[in-house]
Amino acid sequence: MVNALTRARASGTIIRMNIDPRLLRQARIAHTALLLTVIFGLAGGLLVLAQASSLSAVIARVFIGKQSLAQVIPLLRWLLAVFILRAGVVLGGEVAANGVAVRVKGSLRELLLEKLIRLGPAYQARQESGELVASALQGVESLDAYFSQFLPQLVLAAMIPLAVLVAVFPRDLLSGAVLLLTAPLIPIFMILIGRLSEALTTRQFTALKRMSAFFLDTLQGLTTLKALGQSHNRAARISEVSECYRRATMGVLQTTFLSALVLELVGTLSTAIVAVEIGLRLMYGRLGFEQALFILIVAPEFYLPLRTLGLRFHAGMSGVAAARRIFEILDTPETDARSQSGNVYRSARLTGSWIDQPVCFESVTYYYPGREEAVLKDISFCIQPGELVALVGRSGAGKSTLAHLLLGFIQPTGGKIRAGHQRMQDIPIEDWRRQIAWVGQQPVLFQGSLVDNLRIAKDDASLEEIQRAAEQAGLAEVVAALPSGWDTRIGDGGVGLSGGQAQRLALARAFLRDAPLLILDEPTAHLDPVQEMALADVTRRLCVDRTVLVIAHRLQTVREADNILVLEDGHLVEMGQHDDLLAQGGAYARLLRAGEGGE
Structure with missing residues (x-):
């Protein structure tokens, strides 16, 4: 019929x-x-x-x-x-x-x-x-x-x-x-x-x-x-x-x-x-x-x-x-290059992990659909295994777009991203994202129990693994003080938790995921000084033995970075350590004098 x-x-x-x-x-x-x-x-x-x-x-x-x-x-x-x-x-x-x-x-x-x-x-x-x-x-x-x-x-x-x-x-x-x-x-x-x-x-x-x-x-x-x-x-x-x-x-x-x-x-x-x-x-x-x-x-x-x-x-x-x-x-075209090239069906897998392979951007350019000007223009750099790399720049410089590329939400319009010798386009997206943990300024929390929100990071995690991650993030004390413990239910956006508790939950997710590459979008940026100091130690423990990319909104948080990338109008204009970049008196020094990191 x-x-x-x-x-x-x-x-x-x-x-x-x-x-x-x-x-x-x-x-x-x-x-x-x-x-x-x-x-x-x-x-x-x-x-x-x-x-x-x-x-x-x-x-x-x-x-x-x-x-x-x-x-x-x-x-x-x-x-x-x-x-x-x-x-x-x-x-x-x-x-x-x-x-x-x-x-x-x-x-x-x-x-x-x-x-x-x-x-x-x-x-x-x-x-x-x-x-x-x-x-x-x-x-x-x-x-x-x-x-x-x-x-x-x-x-x-x-x-x-x-x-x-x-x-x-x-x-x-x-x-x-x-x-x-x-x-x-x-x-x-x-x-x-x-x-x-x-x-x-x-x-x-x-x-x-x-x-x-x-x-x-x-x-x-x-x-x-x-x-x-x-x-x-x-x-x-x-x-x-x-x-x-x-x-x-x-x-x-x-x-x-x-x-x-x-x-x-x-x-x-x-x-x-x-x-x-x-x-x-x-x-x-x-x-x-x-x-x-x-x-x-x-x-x-x-x-x-x-x-x-x-x-x-x-x-x-x-x-x-x-x-x-x-x-x-x-019918919206997907910017995922895998679907465009048919590589989604390839059986390539990451050999090893990113802990021992550099992640490189090679002449990466990206245009948002419907825009004539590229938001990222011919970006090239490498994140070496175990490095702490900071990404700085004014608002609109392209920091979030670069992070979205690395997370696989979008694919380069030009150039390529690779892990070791493997192109990102040749790696199944599930394998690619399995290697990444993300902690943002405002964690996305859903209505449900604390355990449900943690298992988003690892859906088959045992209760022992969850408790271990919670202890590492300082969340165990919070859970112990709640009347229903791990069965405590929260609302959309973390209703029922304070800002510091919500961020501890987000950090516990990252500990539970235990991925070799960590992307941080200043998780303590919107907290008061007391909570910020309490979570700073947790964040440092999370970065140990991991390759880390920090999207920095406050430049005082990037002084100890192994490599600082400075974006300006979509271009990578400077790259180096804090003291060297400051001595050059360029874009990084101007940002530091202005007290801006892109907020």
């Missing part, structure tokens, strides 16, 4: 009917359930014909043939069986349709999350997080009606009227011709109204995405807004955004109700035409009573699938509007 719809779309025989080939490809994963939905629906249509035939026969025999109850008992039993069977078929169709929607939605969410993970933080930082969440949750959810209602109804709208015509034409040629001629009126009006509905539905989903992004940004910055006394102004802005979404939604509902009215009116008028021509011929004795009654019963059922398709059309429109954004994300 899915293949037939795809061919129809390709040949242009289905016009403006919300048939998206990419959505049809997704439907193939639930093709069995989709086929069952159509079979149950078609069986229901055929049972309607059987029901109409039995009912018309019973009425004709009782009122025209003057038969007794005993004579029509077999037909009444058959009619009862048809009623029961039809109810079972309707239930089976709904169950199968829900199965289609559940499987496809689950698959799409999985694809979307996997794609976002592959695109990495560099892509997500350029997007509104609330909008991405709305696409993954509400956007995918809006496809429920598309797969469970619209697609099956699209097939049934063609098959059930055809079955009715097959049953009507042998009984009355004129009535069959009237049904055939009036049937296209409903799709025509549906398409005309659908053009307006398409624009309104797209506008509604765009308003929903913007409102979701705006509301999430407001929640995340609520503390700052309160501190600056801007919460009332923000509340007024939220009201404006909500009103915009309300107007868009009401516009869609208005069009939907208008469509329902028009389709019901067309269906009623078409049925009335059939009823009038049958009544006139029945009056003059040109049509049998049983035939006339059968046709009158099935005439509304002939138009019902087409009218239902009109209602499902709007549900399908909402799904297609949401799918556009979903597939826009899925």
Whole structure:
């Protein structure tokens, strides 16, 4: 069935009917359930014909043939069986349709999350997080009606009227011709109204995405807004955004109700035409009573699938509007060079570890998508095994981009990165990242227990390993003071923990991961002096026997670095130790005099 719809779309025989080939490809994963939905629906249509035939026969025999109850008992039993069977078929169709929607939605969410993970933080930082969440949750959810209602109804709208015509034409040629001629009126009006509905539905989903992004940004910055006394102004802005979404939604509902009215009116008028021509011929004795009654019963059922398709059309429109954004994300080119060159399938593995191999950037250049100027320009340097390398520069110099390259979130536009003699592009990303531990200024903590948050670093870590890492990071004392110990649950962003406790948890992750390469983004930068001093010793212990890259925002933290890299406007302008660079009086000395490190 899915293949037939795809061919129809390709040949242009289905016009403006919300048939998206990419959505049809997704439907193939639930093709069995989709086929069952159509079979149950078609069986229901055929049972309607059987029901109409039995009912018309019973009425004709009782009122025209003057038969007794005993004579029509077999037909009444058959009619009862048809009623029961039809109810079972309707239930089976709904169950199968829900199965289609559940499987496809689950698959799409999985694809979307996997794609976002592959695109990495560099892509997500350029997007509104609330909008991405709305696409993954509400956007995918809006496809429920598309797969469970619209697609099956699209097939049934063609098959059930055809079955009715097959049953009507042998009984009355004129009535069959009237049904055939009036049937296209409903799709025509549906398409005309659908053009307006398409624009309104797209506008509604765009308003929903913007409102979701705006509301999430407001929640995340609520503390700052309160501190600056801007919460009332923000509340007024939220009201404006909500009103915009309300107007868009009401516009869609208005069009939907208008469509329902028009389709019901067309269906009623078409049925009335059939009823009038049958009544006139029945009056003059040109049509049998049983035939006339059968046709009158099935005439509304002939138009019902087409009218239902009109209602499902709007549900399908909402799904297609949401799918556009979903597939826009899925179609986003990945900057990961592995996927571009096909090296993701190579079986290369890191030989040894980075503890005994230099990590080198060789003429690395990087352009962010859509930007004409490179953020990193012809960068070349090596991090020797066991070295502590500091990366300094003003804000926007390219420090975070360089760290993202090393973490594998993005890949160089030009040049290459290698570990020993192996190019980064030739190493599976899982193996590459397994060698790295990252500790940032604000650790990313999730809702869950402390153990759950630690096992992000090593999902198969035993409790003994977790406790050992916690002791090394000074987290064990914190856990011992908590009422629920390791089972203590925290909220998103570390709600329930102080800033120092959250950073100890992040450092414990790094100890637990025990990777040879450590990237530090000044984990003590936002702490008070007492907490900073307490964590400084932990950080120094973490750096022992590891290769370390420190993104320095305060230059006093890099004096003991083995090598200092100075970035300026994307260029590596200086490289050396503190005293040597200071004596040169160049970019590093100017940063030091200005007291800047890129914050």
